[in-house]
Amino acid sequence: xxxxxxxIYGIILILFSSTTYVFGQESYPIPNKxxxxxxxxxxxxxxxxxxxDAQLKNxxxxxxxxxxxxxxxxxxxxxxxxxxxLQKHMAYGLSTNYISNNLFEMYLAxxxxxxxxxxxxxxxxxxxxxxxxxxxxxxxxxxxxLKNNFSVIHxxxxxxxxxxxxxxxxxxxxxKYYLDK
Numbered sequence: 001x002x003x004x005x006x007x008i009y010g011i012i013l014i015l016f017s018s019t020t021y022v023f024g025q026e027s028y029p030i031p032n033k034x035x036x037x038x039x040x041x042x043x044x045x046x047x048x049x050x051x052x053d054a055q056l057k058n059x060x061x062x063x064x065x066x067x068x069x070x071x072x073x074x075x076x077x078x079x080x081x082x083x084x085x086l087q088k089h090m091a092y093g094l095s096t097n098y099i100s101n102n103l104f105e106m107y108l109a110x111x112x113x114x115x116x117x118x119x120x121x122x123x124x125x126x127x128x129x130x131x132x133x134x135x136x137x138x139x140x141x142x143x144x145x146l147k148n149n150f151s152v153i154h155x156x157x158x159x160x161x162x163x164x165x166x167x168x169x170x171x172x173x174x175x176k177y178y179l180d181k
Contacts (some may be wrong), residue, residue: 026161028143029074038067038118038128039164041092043144043157047074050092054118054126061102061126066118067094082144132175136167 008093029047031040041050049072055062069092073079093109095116104118106128116130116139128139143161162175 001022003161029078036068036126038126039139039141041142041144046147048072049074050087052094052128056126059124061104061118061120063098066096066098066104067106069094131164132162133175137162137173137175138167138170140152140164 003008021022028042029049031049031051033036034053036054036056038052039056042048051072052111053068057063057066066179069083069088070089071081071083071092073081079147087093089109091108091110094106094116095109095112097105099105102120106118107114107115107117114130116128116129118126121127121138129136130139139162141155141163143163145158145161147156147158159178162177164173165171166173
């Protein structure tokens, strides 16, 4: 699989096709669950968390503004703030494309090649899914393990962990992608 980039504050992160099942990081805060929570992103540099909630209008996904993006700054006591301009345009911001009623294709600002899909499940609950190794995963969390040798301008990751549920069986799954050396 071709390397995929994910920039965090100008950080380059690369996804790979090597898959293994793992457990989530211990002692990381879990944002309070909301009815419209889609997923969140955390990394090993600190516990600050980037959160994505669906925006609904009349029991449908809002076509004009389908996603609310924000960050929880745990290093400042858990204050909720909008994404900075750099975060929004270089790393964590989502661009959305309306496909059909309650179906959107989305891309992280850092990676325009790996689509995420926003839709409603059979219970009209908003979900995001991504296809990895030809398997659909309903996404709950992304964790990025950063390498120790990073600078403010360029940071690389050791791996990226996707956590959620198998799209069909709804069993808990974790997909760990190691970075190419």
